[in-house]
Amino acid sequence: xxxxxxxxxxxxxxxxxxxxxxxxxxxxxxxxxxxxxxxxxxxxxxxxxxxxxxxxxxxxxxxxxxxxxxxxxxxxxxxxxxxxxxxxxxxxxxxxxxxxxxxxxxxxxxxxxxxxxxxxxxxxxxxxxxxxxxxxxxxxxxxxxxxxxxxxxxxxxxxxxxxxxxxxxxxxxxxxxxxxxxxxxxxxxxxxxxxxxxxxxxxxxxxxxxxxxxxxxxxxxxxxxxxxxxxxxxxxxxxxxxxxxxxxxxxxxxxxxxxxxxxxxxxxxxxxxxxxxxxxxxxxxxxxxxxxxxxxxxxxxxxxxxxxxxxxxxxxxxxxxxxxxxxxxxxxxxxxxxxxxxxxxxxxxxxxxxxxxxxxxxxxxxxxxxxxxxxxxxxxxxxxxxxxxxxxxxxxxxxxxxxxxxxxxxxxxxxxxxxxxxxxxxxxxxxxxxxxxxxxxxxxxxxxxxxxxxxxxxxxxxxxxxxxxxxxxxx
Numbered sequence: 001x002x003x004x005x006x007x008x009x010x011x012x013x014x015x016x017x018x019x020x021x022x023x024x025x026x027x028x029x030x031x032x033x034x035x036x037x038x039x040x041x042x043x044x045x046x047x048x049x050x051x052x053x054x055x056x057x058x059x060x061x062x063x064x065x066x067x068x069x070x071x072x073x074x075x076x077x078x079x080x081x082x083x084x085x086x087x088x089x090x091x092x093x094x095x096x097x098x099x100x101x102x103x104x105x106x107x108x109x110x111x112x113x114x115x116x117x118x119x120x121x122x123x124x125x126x127x128x129x130x131x132x133x134x135x136x137x138x139x140x141x142x143x144x145x146x147x148x149x150x151x152x153x154x155x156x157x158x159x160x161x162x163x164x165x166x167x168x169x170x171x172x173x174x175x176x177x178x179x180x181x182x183x184x185x186x187x188x189x190x191x192x193x194x195x196x197x198x199x200x201x202x203x204x205x206x207x208x209x210x211x212x213x214x215x216x217x218x219x220x221x222x223x224x225x226x227x228x229x230x231x232x233x234x235x236x237x238x239x240x241x242x243x244x245x246x247x248x249x250x251x252x253x254x255x256x257x258x259x260x261x262x263x264x265x266x267x268x269x270x271x272x273x274x275x276x277x278x279x280x281x282x283x284x285x286x287x288x289x290x291x292x293x294x295x296x297x298x299x300x301x302x303x304x305x306x307x308x309x310x311x312x313x314x315x316x317x318x319x320x321x322x323x324x325x326x327x328x329x330x331x332x333x334x335x336x337x338x339x340x341x342x343x344x345x346x347x348x349x350x351x352x353x354x355x356x357x358x359x360x361x362x363x364x365x366x367x368x369x370x371x372x373x374x375x376x377x378x379x380x381x382x383x384x385x386x387x388x389x390x391x392x393x394x395x396x397x398x399x400x401x402x403x404x405x406x407x408x409x410x411x412x413x414x415x416x417x418x419x420x421x422x423x424x425x426x427x428x429x430x431x432x433x434x435x436x437x438x439x440x441x442x443x444x445x446x447x448x449x450x451x452x453x454x455x456x457x458x459x460x461x462x463x464x465x466x467x468x469x470x471x472x473x474x475x
Contacts, residue, residue: 011189015130016140018185019123022086024151025175025182026116030059030401031155031312032162032171034288035305038295039168046102052221052409055288056402057106060217061113063398064210067258067391070121071199078126079192085118086183093175121391129193150316156291160305205258208247213399216240220406259392267444272377273396275335275441278434279369280400281407282342285427286311286362288408290354293420310356314363323371331372331445338372339438341365346432353421362431369438376445 033040037051073081092112099105131140162170219236226232251257264270287308294304322334345361352358377393408427415423 012130013140014185015190016127018182018190019082019127020147021178021182022082022119022123023147024154025089025178026062026119027147027151028155028158029112029116029175030055030284031151031287032159033058034284034405035156035159035291035301035308036163036168036171037288038292039163039301040105043168044102044105050102050221050225052405053106054102054109055405056217056221057109058113058116059398059402059405060213061110061210062116063395063402064206064213065114065117066121066395066398068201068206069117070125070391071201073118073122073125074194074199075201077192077194078122078129079186079190081118082122082126082190083183083186085115085122086179086186088112088115089119090115090176090179090183093172093179097169097172097176121394126190126193130191154312156287156305156308156312157302158305160300160302163301200256202251202254202256202258205247205251205254208243208250209258212240212243212247213402215243217402217406220403220410224410259395263392268376271441271444272373272393275369275373275376275438276393276396277400277403278437278441279338279342279366279373280397281404282346282362282431282434283311283315283366284401284404285408285431286345286349286359288405289412289424289427290359292408292412293354293424296416296420307356308359311359311363311366314360315367318364318367319370322368326371326375331375332442334368335372335376335438335442335445338365338368339435339440339442341368341435342438343432343435346428346430346435349428349431350425353424365435365438372445373441376441 034055037054040046040054041051069081069085089112092108092115095108096105096112099108127140158174159171162174166173215236219233219240222236223233248261251259252261264273290308291301291304294307295301299307322338325334341361342365345358345365348355348358348361374393407430411427412420412423
C-alpha cells in the first residue's frame, strides 16, 4: 500500500470510525427500506408486486459494481473515490426522498447503489492501509465486521420509528445530514492511499455482470405478474443463460477478469460463494416476508421492526463469537452451527409460521456464517488472490439479498393476511434449504485455523491454472 502520511493512533481509530459509519449507512439502507415497503406502496399507490424493485434496484447495482469500485479506488486514490461515493449516495438519497412516483424512486435507488458500491470495499482498504500493525488491524477489522450486525439490528427499528413519526420519505432524508458530516470528516482526517499493484479495469465483464443480474432479478420479480410460462419470462430465462455463457467465456480469456472463473475450480471458494448467496437469500426472505405479514395484520412499521429485533440481535451477538471460533478451531465448526440454526429456523417457520423462535434461530445462523464464509473463500489461495476472492464473496452476499427479496416478493406481495401462511410456505422451505446448503459448505471448509480446505482430491487446493492462451500479468 502507498500511504501519503502515517496517522497517529488516535487518528487511525478516528479513520476507522468514519469508515465504519459508511458501512453502517450502506447496511442500514437495505433493511430500513425493507420494513418501509408497505408504507411506500401506500404512499405512491403502487401494487405490492412491484415494490421489490425498490429494494433490488439498490442491491443489484451495489452488487454488480463492488469489484470495479475497488479497482478504481486503487488506481485513482481511495479517499477520492470514497468521497465521490458519499456525494453520489447523498444526492441519490435526496432524489429518493422527493421522488413523486415509483419509477423515479427506482431510478434514484439505482444511483444510490452506485454510490454505495464505492463505500464498503474502499473504506475497508483505507482502514487496512492506515493500520500497518497486524494486531491493531485485526482489532479494527473485528470492529468493522460488527458494524454489519449493528446496521441490521438498527435498520428495521429505525425505519419503523421514522415512518411512524415522519412518513416513509424520512428513511431517505435521514441519510443526507449524516453523509454530509461524513464528507467533512473524510476530507479533514482520512489520509489518501493507493494500491501498489493496480488491477486493470474490465469494462466488458462489468457490463455483462450488470446485464446478468438485472435480467435475472427482473425475471424473478415480474414472473408471478406476467406468468412463469409466458413468452417474456421464458425469453428472459434464455437471455440469462446466454449472458452467463458469454460472461464465463469472456472472463476466462482476460488477463485480469472482473470475476475469475478459474477460482471456482477451488472447491472451498466455490462452496463459500454458494454459502454467501444462501445465507443472504434466507435472511432477506425472512425479513421481507415477516414484515409484510405483520403489517398486513395491522401492525405498524415500528412494531414490525421491533418484532424482527431478535433476528438482528442474534446476528450481532454471534458474529464476534464466530470470528473467535474461526481463529481457534477453523471455519468448519461455526459453519456447522450456522447451517444447523438456519435449517432449524426454516423448519420452525414451516411448522409454526412467523415468531420469535424462528427469528432467533435465523439471526444466530446469519451471525455464525459470515466470518467462516470469508475464511473459506480465501483459504488455499495465494495472497495475491485474496482480494479478488473477498470481493467476489461480498458480491455474492448482495446477489443473495437481491435474489431473496425478489423471491419473497413474488411469493407474498399483495397476499391477504389470511392467505399468507399458504403463500409463504415455499419460502420457508427455501430458508431451511439454505441451511442445508451451509452444512454442505462446511464439508469443504478448513478443519483447522492454520490449514487450508481440502480439495476434491483430498489435497490442499492449489492456485487455479490459467486457461490456455490467457496472458498473466506481473507487477
